[in-house]
Amino acid sequence: MPLPLSVQLYTLREELADDRDRTLRRLAGIGYGAVEPYRPQDDPEGFRALADDLGLTISGAHCGALLDPRAVPEIFAAARILGTDHLIVPAGIPHEDFTTREGLARAAGTLNRLAEQAAPHGLRIGYHNHWWELEPRIEGRHALEVLAEQLAPEVFLEIDTYWAAVGGADVVSVLRRLGERVHALHIKDGPVLKGEPHTAVGQGRMPVPRILAAAPHAQPVVELDSCAGDMMTALAESHAYLTSLDPLETE
Template identity: 65%
Template sequence: MTRPISVQLYTVRDQLAADRDGTLERIAAIGYGAVEPFDPTADPEGFRRVIDDLGLAVSSTHAYALLDREPAEVLDAVATVGADLVIIPGGIPEAEFTTRDGLARTADLLNGLAEQAAGHGMRLGYHNHWWEIEPRIDGRHAIEVLADLLAPEVFLEIDTYWAAVGGADVPALLGRLAGRTRALHVKDGPVVKGEPHTAVGAGAMPVPEILAAAPDAWRIVELDTCATDLFTALADSHAHLTRLEGS
């Protein structure tokens, strides 16, 4: 894996709100070489100036706004921050993942957005939580059935922690979705809904096996909540992943 380790900026959402530039400086100082924004429409020009000055790349960006704003406006902002992978990270009703008809509607929505993204030179992806994993359709996780219905250019960003919470054998799932998975959210913790996360390597997730199952996917650290000091956990996560990838 030669790409720099990235961090989903939702992890530091409160810190960004208080001091965006200082927070990005701390992330770069830890050693992260890339970031994944969660709202590219928030001052995209200013954000781009700061990350360029810090030498940070943009691995990808989440964009809930594609579901309720003019897509061209959102995609212009994505281009400004420097991403070519744009990801829908939820926002589709959970019930849509419980039936084949719902999955077909979801695929139609994502495929349509992918066409618009392609017009801006971008690829569209989808990011899971547990509700795309828990439902089984003909014995398969719902996200696997969804993958069959997506246009070839639509990729998946597998949140490995929520896949485990949803009941998946994550390395096995990644093996089955190898052709679709362009990015991983790498996180750790007790694998229990509602419990805070830990630094990567300090919880119950089989991180080495997960990385081995998706060797070409971008590694993106995310801590939705944290049981310890947040920046210490981010530093420990980066160090752990660096050791694993270098071994």
């Protein structure tokens, strides 16, 4: 695993709201080397200073507000302050757009226009999936894969491997087909059922080593939307599992 393990900070949204500095220090203490914020425009200067102090890099940033043209300049400025060139649309495109070719063309147009705006700033735009981009089939193919064909070359994908599985995908096969379009992976684990809490990575049903091997170039990002136990403990257990994997298993 050549890239440092990152954490999507939505995982720790409650802890961050209570004490941001302490939460990031605990993550760094576990051994994570990077983080993926979900509201980069919130105090980017202070966040960057703390991350630098802790030796944490910013692997990318989620920001649903990218779909609001009025918010885009502030988000681009925040990304430059944070030192990341990867901005990710995490949701917000209507679910029904993933059920028809016409809808997919609209979704692709939105992402392609954002990418065109971002390029002069040295930034790239990506899209993060949930289950509803995989569950619909367009002529027998996952809607997300049809979308990928309509995206400009500079638009990347961050594949949420768990949600892809919930959507009925063979995640390893999808990753192989998407290839270099995939820049990052959300690694999570659990029963692979809608509405059920997640587990620490390595304690659920996801074939994590095979997933990592299918996209060895992609940034691994741990994300747990919910968890039956303590979230920081689950992140520590996830880190221990992922760093214990035989490199040959993930190549």
